[in-house]
Amino acid sequence: MNRPVDGESRKPRVAVVFGGRSSEHAISCVTAGSVLQAIDPDRYDVVPVGIAADGRWVLESGDPDRLRIQGPDALPHVDAERAPVALFRESGSTDLVVTEPAQPPRTLGEVDVVFPLLHGPWGEDGTIQGMLEMAGVRYVGAGVLASAVSMDKAYMKVVLAAAGLPVLPSVTVTAAQWSADPIGCRDRAGALGYPLFAKPARGGSSIGISKVHDASELDSAMAAALEHDPKVLLEQAAVGAREIECGVLQRLDGAPETSVPAEIRITGDHEFYDFAAKYLPEEHTELDVPAEVPAAVTADLQALAVRAFEAVGCEGLARVDFFVFPDGTAVVNEINTMPGFTPLSMFPRMWAASGLDYPALVDRLIQLALHRDTGLR
Template sequence: MNATTGPSPTRRTRVAVVFGGRSSEHAISCVTAGSVLSALDRSTYDVIPIGIAPDGRWVLEADDPERLRIGGPDQLPAVDADRPGVTLARTEAGAGLTVSEPSAPPRALGEVDVVLPLLHGPWGEDGTIQGMLEMADVRYVGAGVLASAVSMDKAYMKIVLAAAGLPVMQSITVTAREWAADQTGAVERAEQLGYPLFVKPARGGSSIGIGKAHDAAGLTAAIEEALRHDPKVLVEVSAEGGREVECGVLETLDGGVETSVPAEIRITGEHEFYDFAAKYLPEEHTELDVPAVIPDEVAQRLRDLAAQAFRAVGCEGLARVDFFLMPDGSLVVNELNTMPGFTPLSMFPRMWAASGLEYGALVDRLLQLALRRDTGLR
């Protein structure tokens, strides 16, 4: 197969589901993959699960969705790095997979028609694997190199969105180099935004490494924690009183864009914000309204802004756009996710189900979009 001919009509479309990865969101990527593997129609697709271990090794994973579920706070799934290694290589016949084991000669798995990269965070959602697939001339689901990279880096995402006229929260960036050279100056610069402040790894996700600071001591601790996950940190004004509302965006098969009904996340218990436990551990931490209970006019305005953000960044396939609905009724874009989670608790599939597109049909739609799109400049 090549990017201009597509899969052979005499066989099922071969899908490589790639998950795991080197980022701190490795476990969440595995959970997402388990849900997608369960949903793929095996009468239509020949599915090959490929895991990327935390050290970067690619392996031929077991097609076992149950193994990829969260069992509890200390029972997060991971790619089995001891399984046979796998490589994706471009040949005259097309892009194919080869499996290598110490006790056997390499064996070919055949051509790959499309890759479903279910990777969250750096080294996957940030344009890196997208660039590799472009080089190999393999179709893939989701945004291309630039849109993936811009959306992953929250600081640059804000610059692009603001340039397109979209509202964003005020923020500054702090790098590890700056922090090492002048902590006092970095804190003073951040304090000009006014407390409380949120501190985030600039290229992180799943709320890993995020902290909320109410004073200088808390700010220092939050920056140091965020720097453990990323040498570039975003310090942002807290959207006090803001409601967290999200919207899904999908391309249509004819090249248009459509949006889902919005949904709202409300945090309960001791959680001050939508942290990792509230997102992925037992659901009593959160209350989810799908669709969000907001005025129709606000919902439509939010959906319009979501589509604008999708286009401003140059997204393809899918995205989830997160907003703050402020007490005065204004909307602010929080962030844009080019590969949102597909876990059982994830908002993206829930919003589309509430909009009339069920999980299996959603996954199929994404694959069909990818198969219709050529690699290369577009």
């Protein structure tokens, strides 16, 4: 049953928020298209809210077809020219209000839960979560701290390592450090050994990531990462390891449960799981759902996934990514508090293989949010 909404029998109103100011704007739109198509309109009143690349909030069409990737140069985006929309707090409720030129403001009604399908900074990093906490609006997924820690790969490693979880060696280089002492930064990178990866510390979807085979490639890799974030993570490559992921999902009683793990295998000219391999035609990757690993490795990955989820104080959902070496040992690559829900995304595939199909997964997340209050928990 749906949780009663302020004593009324109306359907809960879900604002699906997507787009945003980060470099993952297009992927957020694709994710939203899939989720909008999956939400049961008989159970929920759905309002699509887009955040344009310049930060403007607008009332979007919600047409899933408009939110699909049509090709490498035809990525979807939020239409900034649509009617502006805002959350308005009054008399103990938070309403969605549309404001159009030469028209009086019109209220779409009270928002019961926000489904923030934002990837990257200014959304997945605790910023929108903090705004929703201030507004007293329930929302899907992790809270402020877990979102912020998990978005910043450098701090995520600190927290996971402090909790006794295995992570790869890395160093963090800021734009200021790279400018002031490039030789020292190169020495720090060299101490990790090559090959290594240069990653925007607070990015996602493999945007701005480069594999650095030797010292001659470091400067160009740093330049590529710094285009997206003034903070770069240089991380030792997991040579010979398999990339395996595991989903975590809370039950209504708060206990986390795990999906079957799944493996990503890169094909063709791709040396790692880059943007094209993730989101463009699937011939770039081969996916094993579930992963073909011994039962003991599966159990170990599932246990590590729950420990990572709890270490950062996560809520709702997460995808935990691992590198698994030939001897079966694993290290945590990262934890993603708002994993993609695109047609190619691993998180819904893993749960479907675990017995929870896409619509049921989306419904579970909304119900979790409706049953959780804002504020200190």
